[in-house]
Amino acid sequence: MSKELIRLSDCVVKFDDEIVLDHLNLYINDKEFLTLLGPSGCGKTTTLRIIGGFQRPTSGDVFFAGRRCNDLPPYKRQVNTVFQKYALFTHLNIFENVAFGLRIAKVPEAEITRRVEEALELVNLPGYGKRSASSLSGGQQQRVAIARAIVNRPQVLLLDEPLAALDLKLRKDMQVELKRIQREVGITFVYVTHDQEEALTMSDTVVVMDKGNIQQIGTPEDIYNEPKNAFVADFIGESNIIDGIMLEDKVVKMYGKKFPCLDAGFAPNEPVDVVVRPEDIDIVSPEEGQIVGTVTEVTFKGMHYDIIVDFNGFKWLIQTTDYSPEGARIGVKIDPDGFHIMKKSQYSGQFGDYSSYSAAYDELNEDAETEADDE
Amino acid sequence: MNRTKAFTIPYTIWMALFVVAPIIMIVVYAFSGADGGFTLANFASMGDYTVVFIRSFRLALIATVICLVIGYPVAYLLSREGPRFQRLATVLIMLPMWMNFLLRTYAWMAILEKNGLINQFLGLFGIGPFQMIDTQGAVVLGMVYNYLPFMILPIYSVIIKLDHSLVEAAHDLGANSVVTFLRVILPLSLPGVLSGITMVFVPSVSTFAISTMLGGGTELLLGDLIEQQFLGGAYNPQLGAAIAMVMMVIVVLCMLVMNRFGEGEEQAVVL
Numbered sequence: 001m002s003k004e005l006i007r008l009s010d011c012v013v014k015f016d017d018e019i020v021l022d023h024l025n026l027y028i029n030d031k032e033f034l035t036l037l038g039p040s041g042c043g044k045t046t047t048l049r050i051i052g053g054f055q056r057p058t059s060g061d062v063f064f065a066g067r068r069c070n071d072l073p074p075y076k077r078q079v080n081t082v083f084q085k086y087a088l089f090t091h092l093n094i095f096e097n098v099a100f101g102l103r104i105a106k107v108p109e110a111e112i113t114r115r116v117e118e119a120l121e122l123v124n125l126p127g128y129g130k131r132s133a134s135s136l137s138g139g140q141q142q143r144v145a146i147a148r149a150i151v152n153r154p155q156v157l158l159l160d161e162p163l164a165a166l167d168l169k170l171r172k173d174m175q176v177e178l179k180r181i182q183r184e185v186g187i188t189f190v191y192v193t194h195d196q197e198e199a200l201t202m203s204d205t206v207v208v209m210d211k212g213n214i215q216q217i218g219t220p221e222d223i224y225n226e227p228k229n230a231f232v233a234d235f236i237g238e239s240n241i242i243d244g245i246m247l248e249d250k251v252v253k254m255y256g257k258k259f260p261c262l263d264a265g266f267a268p269n270e271p272v273d274v275v276v277r278p279e280d281i282d283i284v285s286p287e288e289g290q291i292v293g294t295v296t297e298v299t300f301k302g303m304h305y306d307i308i309v310d311f312n313g314f315k316w317l318i319q320t321t322d323y324s325p326e327g328a329r330i331g332v333k334i335d336p337d338g339f340h341i342m343k344k345s346q347y348s349g350q351f352g353d354y355s356s357y358s359a360a361y362d363e364l365n366e367d368a369e370t371e372a373d374d375e
Numbered sequence: 376m377n378r379t380k381a382f383t384i385p386y387t388i389w390m391a392l393f394v395v396a397p398i399i400m401i402v403v404y405a406f407s408g409a410d411g412g413f414t415l416a417n418f419a420s421m422g423d424y425t426v427v428f429i430r431s432f433r434l435a436l437i438a439t440v441i442c443l444v445i446g447y448p449v450a451y452l453l454s455r456e457g458p459r460f461q462r463l464a465t466v467l468i469m470l471p472m473w474m475n476f477l478l479r480t481y482a483w484m485a486i487l488e489k490n491g492l493i494n495q496f497l498g499l500f501g502i503g504p505f506q507m508i509d510t511q512g513a514v515v516l517g518m519v520y521n522y523l524p525f526m527i528l529p530i531y532s533v534i535i536k537l538d539h540s541l542v543e544a545a546h547d548l549g550a551n552s553v554v555t556f557l558r559v560i561l562p563l564s565l566p567g568v569l570s571g572i573t574m575v576f577v578p579s580v581s582t583f584a585i586s587t588m589l590g591g592g593t594e595l596l597l598g599d600l601i602e603q604q605f606l607g608g609a610y611n612p613q614l615g616a617a618i619a620m621v622m623m624v625i626v627v628l629c630m631l632v633m634n635r636f637g638e639g640e641e642q643a644v645v646l
Binding site: 053054074083084085089090091100149 | 540543545546554558563565
């Protein structure tokens with residue numbers, strides 16, 4: 001997992017005067033499952049298209065196994081793509097769809113048959129060769145698209161939001177499936193998604209992007225536990241982000257009170273963003289609480305309740321299994337490892353306040369994202 | 376009957392009156408003698424007109440092939456242009472169709488005549504004059520000119536709807552532009568090609584104005600032959616109906632055979 005396979009060096013992409021990628025530097029290791037994660041318009045699909053050869057960087061270089069390949073057309077690259085809308089050839093049956101690349105490479109007929117059948121087995125569609133593409137469900141079509149790409153034994157498989165069009169249950173199954181396929185074929189996967197849960201579930205490495213820039217690169221645990229700025233903290237899971245002051249190592253001050261934490265390495269009295277994950281907050285009686293607030297909204301979520309608590313005008317989201325009625329005065333306790341301290345950034349103050357929170361609004365937002373996401 | 380179905384009544388009546396009824400009348404006439412009794416004599420005499428049948432189908436076929444050879448590249452290249460150019464070009468392609476068919480064909484007479492534009496121009500250089508009008512070539516030219524838009528537009532409208540990600544997928548799987556065209560774009564545009572062929576071949580095979588005006592009326596086509604039976608000196612509507620019926624049967628058979636090629640695709644329009 002150590003060998004570098006792909007390197008994007010100082011890549012800039014401009015459409016007219018709009019900067020889509022802003023001096024992007026990224027390297028991808030061999031056999032790694034790397035996910036480009038970000039909201040629509042963040043440049044993740046453009047990055048993928050550069051690797052696939054469908055988009056040329058306005059400036060900057062692309063290296064594949066150490067060789068510069070800016071000018072190499074897609075059909076000469078050792079890379080295959082799984083497209084968001086499957087892009088199956090409707091005039092060919094499933095077998096011929098999967099065999100498409102092999103036929104062009106003039107692989108002998110017997111080997112084509114064997115490899116196509118293997119590939120269909122790998123994606124759990126054995127014996128589907130004679131069927132037409134339109135007779136399959138969305139999930140099955142996506143599996144065919146994966147088989148069609150993988151059968152060519154590429155060094156890298158690019159996946160452009162392959163699960164976006166599937167329903168939730170199927171999406172979860174396919175996440176597990178994709179991870180299994182990646183382990184079995186042992187090649188590099190570069191995966192694009194705006195779904196943070198997908199990214200955390202499958203990836204070895206997550207690259208969080210926004211506005212054409214990489215915000216953070218790390219393992220899923222790193223990204224979740226140690227977000228670099230308010231954007232990452234907010235995009236990866238729910239976060240309460242509060243203005244604070246780092247008094248000294250391991251002591252942060254907010255709401256005029258001192259809290260013990262585990263972070264260190266900041267200047268004395270440096271203003272910081274304090275991240276508290278909704279699930280790291282314990283509800284206690286007002287007397288025991290480090291801070292005390294009023295419950296303003298309760299939403300039942302199945303596994304837990306989302307409750308919104310007003311602390312001096314700043315609203316927090318708390319996820320808890322204990323029910324607290326609306327209007328109740330509650331205290332909260334946060335363990336030192338429940339705090340994560342971040343340096344101030346351009347994103348400070350934009351995220352992490354749940355004053356305008358509403359469950360219905362959240363869902364609307366998600367739908368809009370899925371539809372508008374074709375960058 | 377629900378309300379939406381009621382909207383189909385006018386069209387149903389129209390079809391019954393002006394499509395179904397005439398076809399029935401043609402069939403009845405075709406099997407009738409001059410005295411009105413049943414007879415097969417009209418079909419028995421069909422052999423005399425074999426030459427005309429062959430000539431008509433041959434010229435229509437040539438015109439259709441030429442339309443396809445010109446029309447497909449135009450449609451394909453057009454689909455790759457910017458949207459503004461596409462709109463403009465589509466209008467330009469359709470523009471001649473807004474003018475009367477006979478006028479357009481008269482214009483060609485003026486161009487091709489012995490003292491027409493082309494011969495006058497060539498005469499400036501001391502070349503010619505050439506015999507261009509009253510030839511089979513002129514008839515084919517007239518067909519191609521008049522029916523070319525019917526080839527371009529259906530092909531164009533199919534290609535323009537092709538998902539661009541299919542082209543990218545083909546490139547991704549190792550196909551260069553030529554292979555992508557042959558293995559993906561061409562087969563997927565086949566329904567448009569079949570529609571185009573139908574829409575050029577059928578009017579070409581039954582045309583009469585073009586051959587009268589550009590062919591000099593010496594080499595009869597089926598359309599002329601049928602017209603003569605109804606309006607001309609050879610007045611014999613029963614025979615005319617029989618010829619029309621045989622032609623229709625042959626055309627329908629051709630279309631059925633051709634649609635076989637496109638099986639599995641969207642069916643092209645028949646007639």
